[in-house]
Structure formats: C-alpha cells, structure tokens
Amino acid sequence: MKESGNFEFDDVQGLLRFGYGKLADTCFMLLKIADASAARQWLSTAPVSSAIAIHPPPDTALQIAFSVQGLRALGIDESIIDGFSDEFVHGMTRNENCSRRLGDIGHNAPKYWKWGEGADVPHILLLLYARKGGLDAWKATVEGEYFSQAFQLLQYLPTSDMGRTDPFGFEDGISQPAIDWADRHDTDSHANDRYTNLLAAGEMVLGYPNEYGQYTARPLIDLQKDRFAVNLPDAKDDPARKDFGRNGTYLVLRQLEQNVPGFWQFLDKVSDSIPEKRERLAASMVGRERNGTPLIAEHIPGILPKDHGNHFTYDLDPKGNHCPVSAHVRRANPRTGDLPTAVTGTGAIALINRLVKILGFGQKPEEDLIASSRFHRLLRRGRSYGPVLAPGDAVKPDAPAAERGLQFICLVANIGRQFEFVQNAWIVNGKFGGLQEEPDPLLGNREPMINGNSTDHFNRPTSSGSMQKTCHLPQFTTVLGGGYFFMPGLRALKYISALPANGNGGSS
Ligand code: HEM
Structure with missing residues (x-):
C-alpha cells in the first residue's frame, strides 16, 4: 500500500487526522447486525474516508467503528479478540468498580442509560458527515444496497450544528494534541521534563511506537493460522506476523446530557444575578472564557489574550489564582511535563533538584498527584446536540x-x-492537584465520597489568597449512554468484510 509522506494515511480513517469541522451536518448511527453476511457485503463497498488530504476537501465523509460484540457478530475469531485490550473486550460497563471509577453511579448509572448496556449494546457505529443540507443525500448513498437487510437501527444519536460552541455556550474544540506523523519527536524522558503538545503517533494510532517508545498491545495474526490476513500490514515489532490493529484506533463514545438552564440559573443565583459575576464564575469552572480565551492569558507574559492556542502551561499559576486547579480544562489536561516545574531548567541547582525528585524526596502532595500529561492525552472528536440556548x-x-x-x-x-x-x-476523583473532595465542576456526579463527605462544591482561590467557595452544585451533566469501539485501518476493514460466512476459519 502507498505511503503518504512517511505515514500510511491511505490506510487510516480520516477522523484520526481531521475533525471534519466544515462538514457541519452529521449523524451518528448505532447499529445492530441483523444479517452478518449482508453486513459484510455492505462493509465491502462502504465509502469509508481515508486520512489522505484532498484539495478541495470532500463534501462528505463516512467513518466506521465496531464494538467487540460487533466484531464477534461478524465472525472475527476469538484469538484475534484476545489481542485487544481488556477495557475494549469487557466494555465501559464491565463491572461496578469500573462504573464507580468512571463516575457512572447515581443518576449516571448504566441502568438508566438509553443505550450501551445489556441488550442495548451497539455492534457498529457509523459516523456520517456532510456539508450543510447534504446529509440526507449522503445517508441515502451510504445506505445503498444490503443496508436494511444487514442492520437494525438501535439509536440515532442526535447532533446539531452549534458552530464551535458547546451547549453551555463555551467555545470548544480549541485544544488538541499535535500528532507527530513524521516521527521526529523524542519520547525519551529527559527530553520531556516540560510539557509538550506534540505526541508520538502511537498514542493515537495502533501499530506505532507510543510515548514510552513501545508498541501498544493489539491483535497480531499468525499467517500460518489465518490465510485471510495476507493483505494486512506487517507488524513492525513482530515482522513474522500481520497487524490487525495497525492504522486503527479505539473510539470512546459517551452521550452526555447538559442541563443548560440548570447550569446558568444556578450560577445566576450564586452570583446575585450580577451578569459579570456569573460569567466569571462560569469561566473559572471551565478554565476559559466563553470566547475561548485561557484564564491565565492576561496574567502570563507571552500569551496573547485572544490566542486560543495551546501555547501555555499552568507553571506560573501553581495555586490556581488565575485558573482554578479544579477548572475543567486544567483537570482534563494539566499540561504537566515529566518533572514538576521547579525541577526543570538547567544548572547545578536544577540538577540537584532533579536528583532529589527522581529519588522521591521532597515531593509536595500536588506534585505527586498530577502525572505527566503526555501519557494521558485524548484526541477529541465529539459533536453537540439539541437546540441552542x-x-x-x-x-x-x-x-x-x-x-x-x-x-x-x-x-x-x-x-x-x-x-x-x-x-x-x-x-x-475528588483528590486532584492537592484538592480534596472536589471533582470536575462541569462533570461531577455530586455523589458523596466513600467516607460520606460531599463532593458538590467548587473552590476558587483569589489573588488575595482567600478562597471563594461555591457550595451545593447540582449535577449539570448526566451520562445517557456509552461504549468502546475499535475504528480499524482500511485494510483491517477489508479483512473483516471478506470473512467467510462461518467466521474466519482461514486455516490453510
Ligand atoms: C458535557 C460535557 C463536557 C463539556 C461541556 C466540555 C467542555 C469543554 C470546553 C468548553 C473545553 C475548552 C475548549 C478546548 O480547550 O478545546 C474543553 C476542553 C477539554 N475537555 Fe471537555 N467537556 C466535556 C466533557 C469532557 C470529557 C468527558 C472529557 C474527558 C474525559 C473532556 C476532556 C477535555 C479535554 C482533554 C479538553 C482540552 C483541555 C486542554 O488541552 O487544555 N471533556 N471541554
């Protein structure tokens, strides 16, 4: 297969490279397979978009991902399934402990979900993108022959075009990791003391080295056992085997309902209906103003107030006087390097500090708790739904x-x-960056901690050193469904669609 530059973009689904922001008409379909053979037929001709850059960009796109149940229904052998990660194989609702860790308790519990639990687990996720007004025609083209025979529609997930704004009214989709497609970035720990936004491709794409310089586990196929795997790429870390995962990725989907009137009315009440006060509190919960300006912009030299980009860290605001430590964006990406700020730099003192930290002495609680960001980045590709308010x-x-x-x-x-x-x-988690019992203000489920203490407050330090405490936060977002999917590379998709009716049974 042809390589584009150094990267096999023609084997990668486009969503890994593009957000399809200009394709504002979208529809996400959760499907169950009704007839596996018709489903494979449909998959074999589905017009799935690759990650090759086309000029001008196309007016439509289609992306496909499978749950483990979907792969099984299509006849993928258990020896291949075993190569996927436990989280994917056993799912988002795999046990109570997992639900508790993900915050899926109380009103978020899977038993209340609209989809994603029990019989309502989808097999396939279809993501359709079109320019404004073009979705119906694109959907008809995509469905084509075999579709109605092959699939039952489990859920049609609504989306709506809110521009770049999320339903609460904040600009979203600003910060994304930059992927090092050209493989120039050094993943060595000493090269990453400080935060960097550039990530090894293997953090997002299977089959490539990750930020540890290693290959993430994924299904590798022995050609002796499966002759159908012949057109799959070779595994770079095990050349005798074929790589079913290469150029694929995992896709995490969560339907998160936002109570927009509830959010703004609560903020209005605790701000004595003073609009400026209300805006300031809302921005401090998100960590950016509604127009996307980072909260530390006006306080930290070098950041242009209107610079929506990623060119800042929280190093000069350790206590959260400008952007609270608990703010959503600060929690979701604390922009930490491999070592705490005070230890980075050059010179003898920095060297001694570094040794002290490596040996584990002198660690402050907040430094212990926030791991290096580069191992925990997400490429976000969500869409809002519902009417603008x-x-x-x-x-x-x-x-x-x-x-x-x-x-x-x-x-x-x-x-x-x-x-x-x-x-x-x-x-x-209520414990984050030195905070205690204080989860994300936007996403917290407000369920008490195991010790019974409440989690429904938000602390905002002021520059004078005092703490402004907002109490009795209601739950602003509720989980309505979720699941883990595998979004294969295009050659793996061909392999799936070419499986014989009795499963992969391809022993030679
Ligand atoms: C209804 C739920 C959510 C809302 C309203 C929301 C809203 C926002 C907003 C307004 C931003 C700032 C724009 C930007 O930096 O791109 C943001 C950033 C971000 N969010 Fe969310 N978000 C939600 C759920 C989540 C979830 C569930 C996660 C992860 C598990 C998450 C992870 C992130 C990340 C990683 C960033 C970028 C932070 C950075 O790099 O600075 N968000 N979100």
Whole structure:
C-alpha cells in the first residue's frame, strides 16, 4: 500500500487526522447486525474516508467503528479478540468498580442509560458527515444496497450544528494534541521534563511506537493460522506476523446530557444575578472564557489574550489564582511535563533538584498527584446536540427545557491509560492537584465520597489568597449512554468484510 509522506494515511480513517469541522451536518448511527453476511457485503463497498488530504476537501465523509460484540457478530475469531485490550473486550460497563471509577453511579448509572448496556449494546457505529443540507443525500448513498437487510437501527444519536460552541455556550474544540506523523519527536524522558503538545503517533494510532517508545498491545495474526490476513500490514515489532490493529484506533463514545438552564440559573443565583459575576464564575469552572480565551492569558507574559492556542502551561499559576486547579480544562489536561516545574531548567541547582525528585524526596502532595500529561492525552472528536440556548436566555425562569448535550468522542490507542485515567483520576476523583473532595465542576456526579463527605462544591482561590467557595452544585451533566469501539485501518476493514460466512476459519 502507498505511503503518504512517511505515514500510511491511505490506510487510516480520516477522523484520526481531521475533525471534519466544515462538514457541519452529521449523524451518528448505532447499529445492530441483523444479517452478518449482508453486513459484510455492505462493509465491502462502504465509502469509508481515508486520512489522505484532498484539495478541495470532500463534501462528505463516512467513518466506521465496531464494538467487540460487533466484531464477534461478524465472525472475527476469538484469538484475534484476545489481542485487544481488556477495557475494549469487557466494555465501559464491565463491572461496578469500573462504573464507580468512571463516575457512572447515581443518576449516571448504566441502568438508566438509553443505550450501551445489556441488550442495548451497539455492534457498529457509523459516523456520517456532510456539508450543510447534504446529509440526507449522503445517508441515502451510504445506505445503498444490503443496508436494511444487514442492520437494525438501535439509536440515532442526535447532533446539531452549534458552530464551535458547546451547549453551555463555551467555545470548544480549541485544544488538541499535535500528532507527530513524521516521527521526529523524542519520547525519551529527559527530553520531556516540560510539557509538550506534540505526541508520538502511537498514542493515537495502533501499530506505532507510543510515548514510552513501545508498541501498544493489539491483535497480531499468525499467517500460518489465518490465510485471510495476507493483505494486512506487517507488524513492525513482530515482522513474522500481520497487524490487525495497525492504522486503527479505539473510539470512546459517551452521550452526555447538559442541563443548560440548570447550569446558568444556578450560577445566576450564586452570583446575585450580577451578569459579570456569573460569567466569571462560569469561566473559572471551565478554565476559559466563553470566547475561548485561557484564564491565565492576561496574567502570563507571552500569551496573547485572544490566542486560543495551546501555547501555555499552568507553571506560573501553581495555586490556581488565575485558573482554578479544579477548572475543567486544567483537570482534563494539566499540561504537566515529566518533572514538576521547579525541577526543570538547567544548572547545578536544577540538577540537584532533579536528583532529589527522581529519588522521591521532597515531593509536595500536588506534585505527586498530577502525572505527566503526555501519557494521558485524548484526541477529541465529539459533536453537540439539541437546540441552542444562549446563556442570557437560559437564566430566565421560563427557559425552554430540551434535550441538549455532547456526543463526546475521543480517539486513543490505550483506553485505560488515556480515557479511563483522565475520566477517573483527573475528572471524577475528588483528590486532584492537592484538592480534596472536589471533582470536575462541569462533570461531577455530586455523589458523596466513600467516607460520606460531599463532593458538590467548587473552590476558587483569589489573588488575595482567600478562597471563594461555591457550595451545593447540582449535577449539570448526566451520562445517557456509552461504549468502546475499535475504528480499524482500511485494510483491517477489508479483512473483516471478506470473512467467510462461518467466521474466519482461514486455516490453510
Ligand atoms: C458535557 C460535557 C463536557 C463539556 C461541556 C466540555 C467542555 C469543554 C470546553 C468548553 C473545553 C475548552 C475548549 C478546548 O480547550 O478545546 C474543553 C476542553 C477539554 N475537555 Fe471537555 N467537556 C466535556 C466533557 C469532557 C470529557 C468527558 C472529557 C474527558 C474525559 C473532556 C476532556 C477535555 C479535554 C482533554 C479538553 C482540552 C483541555 C486542554 O488541552 O487544555 N471533556 N471541554
């Protein structure tokens, strides 16, 4: 297969490289396989978009991902399934402990979900993208022959075009990791004392070295046992075997309902209905102003107030006087390097400090708790849903209630180390960066800690050193469904669609 530059973009689904932001009409379909043979037929001709850059960009795109149940229903052998990660194989709702760690308890519990649990686990996720007004025609083209015979529609996940704004009214999709497609970045620990936004491709794409310089476990196929695997890429770390995972990724999907009137009315109440106060509190919960400006922008030299980019860290704001430590964006990506700030730099003192830290002495609690960001990044590809409700209207007592929220999607090569870690250790966990009993203000489920202490507050230090405490936060977001999917490379997709009716049974 042809390589584009150094990377096999023609074997990669486009979502790994593009957000398809210009394709504002989207529809996400959760399918069950009704007839495996018709499903494979449909898959063999599905017009799936690759990651090759085309100019001008196409007007439509289609992406496909499978749950483990879907792979099994299509006849993928258990020896291949065994090569996937436990998180993918056993799923997002695999046991109570996992649900607790992901914050899926109380109103978020899987038993209340609209999909993703028990009989409502989807087999296939289809992501359709089109330019405004083009979705119906694209959907008809995509469905084509075999579709109605092959699949049952489990859920049609709504999305709506809110521009770059999320339902609460904040600009979203600003910060993303940059992927080192050209493989120039040094993953050695000494090269990464400080935060960097550039990530090894293997953090997002299977079959390439990750930030540890290693290959993430994935299904490798022995050609002796499976002659159908012949057109799959070779495994770079095990050339005698074929790589079913290479150029694929895991896709995490969570349907998160947002109570927009509830959010703004609560903030209005605790801000004595003073609009500026309300805005400041909302921005400090998110960690950016509504137009996307980072909260530390005006305080830290070198950051342009309107620079929406990623060119900042929290190093000069260790106590969160400008951007609270608990703010959503600071928790979701603390922008930490491999060593705490005070230890980076050059010279004899820095060297001694570094040795002291490596040996584990003199660690402050907040330094212990925040791991290096480069091992826990997410490539976010979600879309909002529901009707737009501007904050100024949402504060009114008669604000129209409606289903609104985020179809949260992220792509990762390691579900446990990336999505589950961020969701658990940084978002849901009350202990973060020296904070106690204070989860993410936007996403917290407000369930008490195991010791019975409440988690429904948000602390905002002021520059004078005092703490502004907001108490009795209601739950602003609720999980309505979720699942883990494998988004294969295009050659692996061909392999799936070419499986014989009795499973892969391809022994020669
Ligand atoms: C309804 C739920 C959510 C809302 C309203 C929301 C909102 C936002 C907003 C407004 C931003 C700032 C824009 C940007 O930096 O791109 C952001 C950033 C981010 N969010 Fe969320 N988010 C939600 C759920 C989640 C979840 C579930 C996760 C992960 C498990 C997550 C991870 C992130 C990350 C990694 C960033 C970028 C932080 C950075 O690099 O600075 N978000 N989110």
